[in-house]
Amino acid sequence: MTLPQEMPRLYGDGVVLRPFEDCDAGMVMTVASDPLIPLITTVPTSGTHNDALAYIERQRSRLAANTGYSFAIADAATDRAVGQIGLWIGDIDQGHASTGYWIAPQERGVGRARAALSVLTDxxxxxxxxxxxxxxxxxxxxxxxRTAEACGYEREGLLRSWQQVGDEREDMYSYSILPKRR
Structure with a gap:
């Protein structure tokens, strides 16, 4: 079972999932002050251009490190980055992958997370x-x-004290999706 060794470009409803580019640093800098994104991702809290570029380089290195595919979510009309989504393959030898996503606060509420999750999932x-x-x-x-459920993910349960988020252990809903049976 082989996986693609290069980052694809994936096209969905108004979004493009593409490799991160240096020009995405401004978008990364805007989410540094978000109250949650830096706590659950590697987005730097500093908001500096150099730290944003270091974040982008980490995203680019994910595939070579065999940890997964980290995509910039970009507006299809402008190619301007608005968020991030990944497919993480640490347990791929068991057939398991995981995903996570975030949208910059100023870009939320217009369906980009749903569009990105849908195209990544397909x-x-x-x-x-x-x-x-x-x-x-x-x-x-x-x-x-709601985004997960709209894309066909099913809630499997509540994982108590599942993840460290900042200084607290947080509960998480667990969702999954399986390929359609033929």
Missing amino acids: WALGLDAVARIQLYVEPWNVASW
């Missing part, structure tokens, strides 16, 4: 190595779990 479920995609969402994050 692509990933088409890979022979992927038998299951998992997704974890904080119970209070209604927009995120």
